[in-house]
Amino acid sequence: MSSPIAPITRDRVSRLVYDDLKTRIIAGEFVVNQRLPSEGTLARNFGVSRSSVRSALQRLQVLGLVDIRIGEGSFVRERTFSNLMSEVSALVxxxxxxxxxxxxxxxxxxxxxxxxxxxxxxxxxxxxxxxxxxxxxxxxxxxxxxxxxxxxxxxxxxxxxxxxxxxxxxxxxxxxxxxxxxxxxxxxxxxxxxxxxxxxxxxxxxxxxxxxxxxxxxxxxxxxxxxxxxxxxxxxxx
Structure with missing residues (x-):
């Protein structure tokens, strides 16, 4: 018997955006200190709501991959083992x-x-x-x-x-x-x-x-x- 089709929740959409951006950052498509596209631009590109993009960016910040600066945008952070693990430690x-x-x-x-x-x-x-x-x-x-x-x-x-x-x-x-x-x-x-x-x-x-x-x-x-x-x-x- 096939599994029932479940609705795509906002959290799942946010997770897909998060996974995509994380992969791009780790792959070097966005370099350290580079400003990411705005929430509005990302929302249009992904075809999702701005709130889903905002949630994805907040998750990336928790992982230490981006720095969200109020009024300026989201910037790629320098990745070090220490800052990544300390953020994960706080999260879990x-x-x-x-x-x-x-x-x-x-x-x-x-x-x-x-x-x-x-x-x-x-x-x-x-x-x-x-x-x-x-x-x-x-x-x-x-x-x-x-x-x-x-x-x-x-x-x-x-x-x-x-x-x-x-x-x-x-x-x-x-x-x-x-x-x-x-x-x-x-x-x-x-x-x-x-x-x-x-x-x-x-x-x-x-x-x-x-x-x-x-x-x-x-x-x-x-x-x-x-x-x-x-x-x-x-x-x-x-």
Missing amino acids: AEDSMIPYVRELRGTIENAATRLALSRASDQELADFIKTALELIETARRGDEAEYIEADYLFHLALCSLSHNPLFELVYASIRDLFRLDIARNLEGSKALYPDSFVAGAERHLALAQALASRDSERARRLTEDIVNLRVNEEQPSG
């Missing part, structure tokens, strides 16, 4: 993505920990302990938003210790997703531990100390526990 930052973020974190942070043990200098690891101590001070102030940002910066610093610039680039690019994961970790911790900010920060300090002492097994275990919100005989994760 929702609870359904957390399991995938955690898988990514586990893969990268376990590798970063392993590489830091062999590549990071003693001074870098000493500075990392200072970063962990700053996280504890932030935790004691009890401001959740401030703590989430400090926690994110701690993990970004861990990636830096690997001396693999791509690890740091990926973490900088998924900032919004990462913050959401940390926030959900905190919710899980607070259900078990009323002082979860400080407890989580102390777990991070334990990781920094394990790295500084080149204790690979303890550092590996702590990294996995922090990412996966596991609690062992030391401190609860944050």
Whole structure:
């Protein structure tokens, strides 16, 4: 039996316009800083409404492909991995993505920990302990938003210790997703531990100390526990 014919909704029309323009931009038909045809011109060329064109342009802006300037028009943006991924991160930052973020974190942070043990200098690891101590001070102030940002910066610093610039680039690019994961970790911790900010920060300090002492097994275990919100005989994760 054939599928019933469904009406073409405005959203579907907008998606077709979006897909066409995206393909042309990526193919180089429109170059960086070039002004795209006006909404009216695009609407006539595609045979659609201006609102469908406007919606398509807004989607392209979310992807970091165009810059919409009020009163001037839409211009092609320079495409970089970082600005593209950061926009996508903000777009898809929702609870359904957390399991995938955690898988990514586990893969990268376990590798970063392993590489830091062999590549990071003693001074870098000493500075990392200072970063962990700053996280504890932030935790004691009890401001959740401030703590989430400090926690994110701690993990970004861990990636830096690997001396693999791509690890740091990926973490900088998924900032919004990462913050959401940390926030959900905190919710899980607070259900078990009323002082979860400080407890989580102390777990991070334990990781920094394990790295500084080149204790690979303890550092590996702590990294996995922090990412996966596991609690062992030391401190609860944050």
